[in-house]
Amino acid sequence: MSxxxxxxxxxxxxxxxxxxxxxxxxxxxxxxxxxxxISNAGGFGVIACGSMTPELLDAEIAATKAxxxxxxxxxxxxxxxxxxxxxxxxxxxxxxxxxxxxxxPSAAAVRAVKEGGAKLVCFAPALVLAKRLIRSGADALVIxxxxxxxxxxxxxxxxxxxxILPVITEVPVxxxxxxxxxxxxxxxxxxxxxxxxxxxxxxxxxxxIAHPNFKAAFLKANARDxxxxxxxDARFPVIPVRGLANAGTARFVEHQAETIRRFQAGxxxxxxxxxxxxxxxxGALRRAVIEGDVEQGSVMAGxxxxxxxxxxxxAEIIAELIAQADAAFAARATVxxxxxxxxxx
Ligand SMILES: Cc1cc2nc3c(=O)[nH]c(=O)nc-3n(C[C@H](O)[C@H](O)[C@H](O)COP(=O)(O)O)c2cc1C
Numbered sequence: 427m428s429x430x431x432x433x434x435x436x437x438x439x440x441x442x443x444x445x446x447x448x449x450x451x452x453x454x455x456x457x458x459x460x461x462x463x464i465s466n467a468g469g470f471g472v473i474a475c476g477s478m479t480p481e482l483l484d485a486e487i488a489a490t491k492a493x494x495x496x497x498x499x500x501x502x503x504x505x506x507x508x509x510x511x512x513x514x515x516x517x518x519x520x521x522x523x524x525x526x527x528x529x530x531p532s533a534a535a536v537r538a539v540k541e542g543g544a545k546l547v548c549f550a551p552a553l554v555l556a557k558r559l560i561r562s563g564a565d566a567l568v569i570x571x572x573x574x575x576x577x578x579x580x581x582x583x584x585x586x587x588x589x590i591l592p593v594i595t596e597v598p599v600x601x602x603x604x605x606x607x608x609x610x611x612x613x614x615x616x617x618x619x620x621x622x623x624x625x626x627x628x629x630x631x632x633x634x635i636a637h638p639n640f641k642a643a644f645l646k647a648n649a650r651d652x653x654x655x656x657x658x659d660a661r662f663p664v665i666p667v668r669g670l671a672n673a674g675t676a677r678f679v680e681h682q683a684e685t686i687r688r689f690q691a692g693x694x695x696x697x698x699x700x701x702x703x704x705x706x707x708x709g710a711l712r713r714a715v716i717e718g719d720v721e722q723g724s725v726m727a728g729x730x731x732x733x734x735x736x737x738x739x740x741a742e743i744i745a746e747l748i749a750q751a752d753a754a755f756a757a758r759a760t761v762x763x764x765x766x767x768x769x770x771x
Contacts, residue, residue, distance in 0.1 A: 428748050428751070428752050429612070429751065429752050429755035429756070430445075430446075430611070430612065430615060430748060430751050430752070430755075433612070433615035433616065434446035434615055434620065434621050436598050436620045437598050437600065437619075437620035437621030438621070440545070440565075440566055440598045440620065440621075441470040441497060441523070441621070442497040442522065443465070443468060443469060443470050443496070443497060444468035445468045445469055445621075445744060445748065446470075446600070446615075446620060446621025446622065447464075447468075447469040447470065447611075447621065447622055447623075447624065447744060447747065448469065448470045448472060448499075448568075448600055448602075448621060448622070448623040448624075449461065449464035449469055449470065449471045449472055449623070449624065449625070449628045450472065450570075450574075450602055450623045450624060450625035450628075451472040451473065451474035451475075451501030451525065451527070451625075452474050452575075452576065452625050452628075452629055452726070453474045453476035453477075453576075453711055453715075454474070454476070454636075454711055454712050454715040454716055455474070455628075455629050455634055455635070455636050455715055456471070456472060456473055456474040456501070457473065457474075457486060457490075457635060458473075458486055458489040458490040458492075458493055459493070459633050459634075459635055460628060460631065460633050460634050460635065460740070461473050461490050461494075461498050462490050462493035462494035462498070463631070463633035463739070463740040463741075464498075464628060464740050464744075465494045465496035465497060465498045466493075466494050466496060466740075466741075467739075467740045467741040467744045468496075468741075468744060469740070469744055470497060470498065470499060470523075471490070471494070471498040471499070472498065472499040472500065472501050472523075472525055473486055473487065473490060473498065473499070473500045473501065474501050475500060475501060475502045475503065475506070475512055476503065477503075477506070478512075479508065480508055480511040480512055480514070480515050483500070483512055483515050483516075484515045484518075484519075487500065487515065487516070487519045487521060488519070491519070497522050497523070498521075498523075499521065499522065499523035499524065499525055499547065500512075500516050500521050500523075500524055500525065501525040501526075501527055502516075502524060502525070502526055502527070503527055503528040504526050504527065504528045504529045504530070504531050504532070504535065505528055505529060509532075509535055510534065510535065510538055513535060513538040513539055513542065514538070514542070516539075516542070516544060517538070517539075517542030517543065517544060520543075521544055522544060522545060523544060523545045523546075523547055524539045524544045524545070524546060524547070525547040525548070525549075525568070526539070526546065526547070526548050526549075527549055528577070530548075530555070530558070530559070531546075531548065531562075533562065536562055536563045536564075537563075540563055545565040545566065546563055546564050546565050546566075547564065547565065547566045547567070547568060547600075548564040548566075548567055548568070549567070549568050549569075549570060550564075550567040550568070550569055550590065550594075550599075551569075551570075551579045551581075552581075552586075552589075553589050553590055553593060553594075556569070556590055556593075556594050556599075557594070560594070560596050560597055564597060565597055566597050566598045566599070566600065566620070567590075567594065567597060567598075567599045567600070568599075568600045568601075568602055568623055569583065569586045569587065569590050569591075569599060569600075569601055569602070570583070570586075570601075570602040570603045570623070571583025571584065571585075571586050571587075571601075571602070571603030571604060572603065572654070572666075572668070573603040573604025573668075573728055573729040573730065574602055574603035574604065574625065574668060574728045575625050575626050575629075575652065575668050575669065575726045575727045575728035575730075575731070576625065576667060576668065576669075576726045576728075577665060577666070577667050578603075578654060578666050578667065578668050579666075580666075582603070582604075583601055583602070583603040583604055583605075583614075586601075587601055587614060587617055587619070588617075591614075591617045591618035591619055592617075592618060595618075598620030598621065599618070599619055599620055600619065600620060600621045600622060600623050601614045601619045601621075601622055601623070602622065602623035602624070602625070603728060604728055604729045604730050605622050605623075605624050605627075605730060606624075606626070606627055606730035606732070606733030606734070607733060607747065607750050608746070608747040608748060608749065608750025608751030608752070608753075608754065609750055609751065609754040611747055611750075611751050612751040612754050612755055624730070625728060626644070626652075626727050626728040626730045626731050626734065627730060627733065627734060627743055628740060628743065629641075629644065629727070630644040630645065630734045630737060631737065631738060631739065631740045631743055632737050632738060632739045632740070633739065633740050635715075635716075636715045637714070637715060637716060637717065637718030637720075638718065639714075639718035639719075639720045640714055640715055640718060640720055640725065641737055642720075643670055643672075643720045643725050643727075644670075644727060644731050644734045645734060645735070645736070645737070647670050647727065647731045647732065647734075648731075648732045649729040649730070649731065649732035650729075650732075651670050651671055651727075651731065651732075652668050652669065652670055652727045652728055652729050652731050652732075653668065653669070653670075653671050653675070654666045654667065654668050655667045655668075655669070655675065655678065656675070656678070656679055656682075657682075658679065658682040658683060658686060659682065659686050661696070662682065662685070662686065662689075662699060662700055662703050663700075664682070664703065667707075667724070667726060668726065668727065668728060668729070669724050669725050669726040669727055670720070670725040670727050670731070672720060672721050672722070672723075672725060673721045673722055674710060674721065674722045674723060674724065677722070678706055678707070681702075681703070681706050682703055685699050685702045685703055686699070707724055710722070710723050710724035711723065711724045711726060714726075
């Protein structure tokens with residue numbers, strides 16, 4: 427029994443889990459081992475489909491099912507050219523929850539998820555979009571602050587939570603970005619969140635297949651080392667991604683400067699220059715996560731990386747988070763007791 431039980435009852439009922447802790451989908455990291463470990467520990471694992479083909483996703487779901495009988499979800503990127511085929515794979519497997527990330531989903535994608543019998547989870551980057559997503563059929567929302575690892579929006583979770591949680595009550599809202607301890611989980615649940623989503627802490631777990639170099643970089647890093655990608659010129663937009671500063675992030679700035687110089691010298695047209703900047707990071711997350719090149723690769727990490735202090739099994743991480751939340755709840759009750767010595771004075 428935890429103090430969180432009544433607070434996250436709605437989130438648990440929605441996910442079908444013991445705790446309303448979602449494992450944020452992380453490309454290359456959130457595969458069968460981590461996803462099943464999170465679900466087996468009472469959380470909700472989510473497979474990151476990323477750029478997988480329908481055949482690969484089919485195999486990943488089957489392999490995950492072999493490792494857990496608990497519920498798990500699948501995160502699909504809306505820009506994937508085979509999105510509808512990927513949804514069909516999820517439906518065929520009876521996946522209960524499909525998370526659509528990376529932009530507003532099309533009506534066809536929403537229909538395919540819902541007619542297939544799965545619950546639809548969407549990312550809401552602002553209040554107006556949250557309302558629109560609910561109108562178009564989202565069964566739950568994730569609000570992800572700019573503290574998060576990976577692709578980020580401009581607004582912190584501290585602000586998004588205040589804007590969205592008091593207003594959106596129609597569907598459960600899960601919060602993500604920068605959560606590393608149980609005290610924060612308690613606070614967001616008390617603000618009205620149905621549950622939480624963590625990425626960085628699980629990426630460094632014992633069950634994560636991330637390369638030992640990747641986990642070592644997480645252990646070493648402080649919050650301030652997890653920085654958003656830098657854009658040099660408004661004419662050449664850079665999608666903001668939060669990750670650890672390294673030789674690759676420094677080289678990216680130089681690459682932009684050189685590309686802009688070549689554009690101004692007439693050596694590249696605007697489209698070629700933009701593509702050259704966009705292609706810089708192609709394959710870079712895999713290089714860091716799988717090959718362990720944490721100098722040139724993309725070491726995506728949230729500001730919560732400063733709270734990664736050991737490589738722990740997922741079950742231990744979840745138990746620790748709940749214990750911290752319970753201790754905070756209990757401490758508060760003590761503080762509220764009138765102090766007799768103060769009253770006597
Ligand atoms: C290495 C890494 C890769 C990620 N890849 C994805 C992804 O493919 N799709 C997605 O929706 N979110 C992705 N995210 C975001 C996570 O799902 C999660 O929302 C985020 O990590 C939460 O913030 P936190 O890291 O501070 O816990 C990624 C995050 C990290 C750290």
